[in-house]
Amino acid sequence: EADIYQTPRYLVIGTGKKITLECSQTMGHDKMYWYQQDPGMELHLIHYSYGVNSTEKGDLSSESTVSRIRTEHFPLTLESARPSHTSQYLCASSESGSSGNTIYFGEGSWLTVV
């Protein structure tokens, strides 16, 4: 089992609200990722990080932002949520070094914007 935790698991908020999805891992992994997934659909990389103070945008454009102040913590923030942000957000992490290292996923955060 991977030690990567996401909170909240489920969130329903109103349009225009600011939200932060938390992600923490206790494995000491340098690389962390955020993926977005609509129900039953493929995953899209929206943010990633090589390590502390490193953040990059992924393949899918997203209005969210991320920060990496500590190795174990990689929160995702939406300043003003919209219904189009309704989706599942999956946080993941992996060791540095070989790309053969497994990427481990959290349980996901389901966001519904009404």
Next chain:
Amino acid sequence: AQSVAQPEDQVNVAEGNPLTVKCTYSVSGNPYLFWYVQYPNRGLQFLLKYITGDNLVKGSYGFEAEFNKSQTSFHLKKPSALVSDSALYFCAVRDRAGRGSTLGRLYFGRGTQLTVWP
């Protein structure tokens, strides 16, 4: 460009029968290949991966996958399916670039919904 294809959106199989979930890939050089499983309202769970060596890789829950370089395939298999195997399965490929713009990132297929009926 790296890409993964899972040609079947759905696979249905009777319990006790063998199952195969297909995956083909396109990547420059030698890839790292992964299979993940996702149960409803859950994150992705790692099943197995191919790095190098033996083309037949054994993973969790009795699953295995065969790497075929000439056919650029990495099909997931299980000799005897269980109803509890019903889930969404994702194949993923990761290039061997550990740094730079690609980060050695995972490229996912669209997923295959496996249904095992009693």
